[in-house]
Amino acid sequence: MFELVMMWDWLGFAVRWLHVITAIAWIGSSFYFIALDLGLRKAEDLPVGAHGEEWQVHGGGFYHIRKYLVAPAEMPDHLTWFKWESYMTWLSGAALLMIVYWAGGELYLIDQAKAELELWQGIAISAASLSVGWLIYDRLCKSGLAEQPTLLMVLLFVLLVVMGWALNQVFTGRAMMLHLGAFTATIMTANVFFIIMPNQRIVVADLQAGRTPDSKYGKIAKLRSTHNNYLTLPVIFLMLSNHYPLAFASQYNWLIAALVFLMGVTIRHYFNTRHARTGDPTWTWLVTALLFLGIIILSTFGLENEGDEDQQAQLTGTALVMAQTEGFEEVHEMIMGRCSMCHAREPFYDGIRRAPKGVLLESEADVARQAEAIFLHAGVTDAMPPANVTFMEPEDRAAIRRWFRAAQM
16 A cells, blocks of 8 residues: 555656646647637639648748638548547546546545535536536537627637636635546547537548538638637646635635636737737737736635634544544644645744645644655655755655555555
């Protein structure tokens, strides 16, 4: 079991690495094609059916690119499909969600102060939240609102805000942010899997059969692709938010997430307009800065972890086992002397205003709940305290390992 904990942490690292790599590939290709599409120009020698072209230079060579709104007259011999980047990003993200928030649900998923749920219930809500939102969004897109794209975007924003608020009634702030990002990413990947790719296959099949493809399929795919373009930056913010308690552990974290979605719109509007060569909307920089200022202000309106410590004293499951294991008192006393000055509801270490990553180590309950993190960051490694500023001795780290190992037996 002692080895399993370390292997599990390495598994999480490996899956996270894969997730980041595939996300870079997906986002990179998405941004590239949006910029390419917006930058196309007309030319006198364009083939029949071609919408525009662009010349680009990269890597010592020149590229001549043309786009057909529907399809070329004949099917090309070689056709490159862009889909696996999206699929692998979602699949690796789903695996990471299970590793961190399902397997570690007692600590990271459910906030018992908000809702007294069993772990399996929290996992069920987690899984359901990823599919329900897509079903609602897809129904909106197919309801005729596709002809009113601005109204559709507003309704999508409302859906995301409501989802953030609802998740915050059950999950920890960290889990709410992550799940809102995962929910949004599910919409994006589902757009590719259920809408964009099938429509492209219909067009290809028509070409191969000698039929003239219907332009409506490209129009539908373009709408979903545009939504993906505007949702990308907020998803990245939400995925990174678990490193910043000021984002996820404040009282109005769901409103912070809402403002982040608006920032995604203003930022992408600026670059989309520039790429289309239709203006230079520098006003978006001011709006983005004001939205970010609003986020900063909201983050100061209280932390989700503040309150009566007695309400957090009830321990169950793994945390209860850790608190009852021999050596706990020694480790607790050590943590109080080495770590609690930073990991407190009101830190008193110079320069620290909020507990790093929202991890609290003030009470016995806090230490018991954070047992695995303490083991990995201060027992097996010397990551904490940073630069060993509180002079944790090798004997102290050995005591942490003995205590954690004893609890696994």
